[in-house]
Amino acid sequence: MATPNKETLLDWYHQMVLIRRFEERCxxxxxxxxxxxxxxxxxxxxxxxxxAIAALKEHDHVITAYRDHGIALARGLDPxxxxxxxxxxxxxxSGGKGGSMHLADRERRFWGGYGxxxxxxxxxxxxxxxxxxxxxxEVVLCLMGDGATNIGYFHESxxxxxxxxxxxxxxxxxxxxxxxxxxxxxxxVTELVKKARAYGDNGRGMKEGPxxxxxxxxxxxxxxxxxxxxxxxxxxILVESLTYRLQxxxxxxxxxxxxxxEVEQYVASGPIGRFRAYLIEKYKNIEPKLDxxxxxxxxEVDEAVEFAKNSPxxxxxxxxxxxxxD
Amino acid sequence: xxxxxxxxxxxxxxxxxxxxxxxxxxxxxDVGRRGGVFRATQGLYDKYGPDRVIxxxxxxxxxxxxxIGAAMVGMRPxxxxxxxxxxxxxxxxxxxxxxxIYYRTGGDWNVPMVIRAPYGGGIGxxxxxxxxxxxxxxxxxxxxxxxxxxxxxxxxxxxxxxRDPNPVMVFEPKKGYRLIKGEVPPGxxxxxxxxxxxxxxxxxxxxxxxxxxxxxxxxAAEMVAQRDGISCQVVDLRTLVPLDTKTVLESFKKTGKAxxxxxxxxFLGYGAEIAALLSDxxxxxxxxxxxxxxxxxxxxxxxxxxxxxxYMPNPDTIADAIRDLAAY
Ligand SMILES: Cc1ncc(C[n+]2csc(CCOP(=O)(O)OP(=O)(O)O)c2C)c(N)n1
Ligand SMILES: [Mg+2]
Numbered sequence: 169m170a171t172p173n174k175e176t177l178l179d180w181y182h183q184m185v186l187i188r189r190f191e192e193r194c195x196x197x198x199x200x201x202x203x204x205x206x207x208x209x210x211x212x213x214x215x216x217x218x219x220a221i222a223a224l225k226e227h228d229h230v231i232t233a234y235r236d237h238g239i240a241l242a243r244g245l246d247p248x249x250x251x252x253x254x255x256x257x258x259x260x261x262s263g264g265k266g267g268s269m270h271l272a273d274r275e276r277r278f279w280g281g282y283g284x285x286x287x288x289x290x291x292x293x294x295x296x297x298x299x300x301x302x303x304x305x306e307v308v309l310c311l312m313g314d315g316a317t318n319i320g321y322f323h324e325s326x327x328x329x330x331x332x333x334x335x336x337x338x339x340x341x342x343x344x345x346x347x348x349x350x351x352x353x354x355x356x357v358t359e360l361v362k363k364a365r366a367y368g369d370n371g372r373g374m375k376e377g378p379x380x381x382x383x384x385x386x387x388x389x390x391x392x393x394x395x396x397x398x399x400x401x402x403x404x405i406l407v408e409s410l411t412y413r414l415q416x417x418x419x420x421x422x423x424x425x426x427x428x429x430e431v432e433q434y435v436a437s438g439p440i441g442r443f444r445a446y447l448i449e450k451y452k453n454i455e456p457k458l459d460x461x462x463x464x465x466x467x468e469v470d471e472a473v474e475f476a477k478n479s480p481x482x483x484x485x486x487x488x489x490x491x492x493x494d
Numbered sequence: 495x496x497x498x499x500x501x502x503x504x505x506x507x508x509x510x511x512x513x514x515x516x517x518x519x520x521x522x523x524d525v526g527r528r529g530g531v532f533r534a535t536q537g538l539y540d541k542y543g544p545d546r547v548i549x550x551x552x553x554x555x556x557x558x559x560x561x562i563g564a565a566m567v568g569m570r571p572x573x574x575x576x577x578x579x580x581x582x583x584x585x586x587x588x589x590x591x592x593x594x595i596y597y598r599t600g601g602d603w604n605v606p607m608v609i610r611a612p613y614g615g616g617i618g619x620x621x622x623x624x625x626x627x628x629x630x631x632x633x634x635x636x637x638x639x640x641x642x643x644x645x646x647x648x649x650x651x652x653x654x655x656x657r658d659p660n661p662v663m664v665f666e667p668k669k670g671y672r673l674i675k676g677e678v679p680p681g682x683x684x685x686x687x688x689x690x691x692x693x694x695x696x697x698x699x700x701x702x703x704x705x706x707x708x709x710x711x712x713x714a715a716e717m718v719a720q721r722d723g724i725s726c727q728v729v730d731l732r733t734l735v736p737l738d739t740k741t742v743l744e745s746f747k748k749t750g751k752a753x754x755x756x757x758x759x760x761f762l763g764y765g766a767e768i769a770a771l772l773s774d775x776x777x778x779x780x781x782x783x784x785x786x787x788x789x790x791x792x793x794x795x796x797x798x799x800x801x802x803x804x805y806m807p808n809p810d811t812i813a814d815a816i817r818d819l820a821a822y
Binding site: 257286320346355487491 | 523524527528531549551552553554555556579580582583617618619620621622623790791792793796797798799800801804805
């Protein structure tokens, strides 16, 4: 694991701020009716996505669920084309077919967000199988929510990856709720990382990895880096990132399942503020630089929105294309 | 009579059935404290408590299978699948277990359960929140399937479904949940599973539909009556399995022309069965091709609203199809 230098740390800061501003704008566009359907924000969880993806090499793979904007941006997808997808435009990353929940980019080995909870886990195992089969040394980072650990796909995928020693980092983003249901009301164990124990024992099969502070980008980076190297050498490992979504499950969630006080407590310890404070403490006179990054992120979001608004709507021809490969 | 929304009618049905029969319970994701994502079960948790309105983990296979097990030993479960698109993890339980239990036990046990699922497009939900899944299940004998198109039927059919001794799937047009309003009488009534309804009498073209498409068909029938003087006989199928062949055939014989509208993919969609029935049993009455207006054969309803609009039949495209057929 490379110790991140100042430039890298500032890059992470930029990514986190960009994701935050991008999504805040998405929320506005949703209110204005320019983004339709369902919108699930990653606000509050940025440190997990940014730190975990920073732990990967370019040739590694990423796959996640529908709460995918932050993952896509952290993996380097062009904010303009992501925004165009949010608006359902032809210049979107999937030409407007996928929308917010189904971002994807082959070149960056970002195999997508998935709307059916848990459905992508066995796919992650398949991607890892291919890597192992051809001895490519590539690792798959598979992110999922806490809720996803209760569906059968999770259990089949973990077991299979254990038996076949597949190079997967299974990363649970435990934001404490699956929609309106808290972890304790949905899962027999609440320390979700312990679920690894069902699929590994005595150094064989699934490795039980750490439970990490998902609001601390440095810790996420360090721990996931170790997990990635473990997976590359030995096989699957389960990691749990403790985080929190500061917004509702999706837009318009009345949030009756949690208190305002609970949310406020997490706002106060939010990942971006914490990282900013860390940088200010670590580097003298860094604040102007951080302000500059903040301003740049806003500009990038403005440009993305401009680009997306100017992109044409898909046509009937777009609707009927792409059913079969010729 | 008070006008209520389709979703309110469904809620009333569940409330009354739970009140009537203690064996009725509800399970599904966030059906309890949260009252369901569409609010279909709002208030029921407070009224009946966590033992009867049970929040499940995120696990569709189990939501359905627990219902099957409980029904086998006499309970009356209502299992909610939050969106029809999520039903596939439970596909095996539905087609291999629920549909087969009565048959495989030589009539010894049965599975009196309800599976509710909102289906269909038009809300911008995209690929995994817009699907129509009825054809997959209509293919398997042993399951009953109803699709209400208005509040009165929604309440009456759901109540019948709860009381039915067989597994009944209720596919609910989610776009119509709040859009479709109608009169529902106070007090007890049911709508039997089986009979279709003739919702408009006419002489030129017979149009068959169910759920959201029936709502649009009525609008289209009014449009062509006003502008083109075309008289439509409209049949709301209401129950897809078992099909009311008598009403389907009689309505066809009046006009000799049939248009079947469904928003699912065309190929092997539910309407294909209606077409086959008509050509088989009413051949001498045929006065034109049997036409279908459907979603295109594409694997999902894409996200962009323009593509969604092309995908879904609507009152204008239905009216065009009626005009075409009338002119034949
Ligand atoms: C198979 C399936 N069931 C249900 C849903 C509806 N649904 C979408 S997100 C969600 C909660 C998921 O919670 P979690 O995995 O913790 O992810 P988070 O939303 O917290 O990121 C549910 C129930 C779905 N999309 N797919
Ligand atoms: Mg969660």
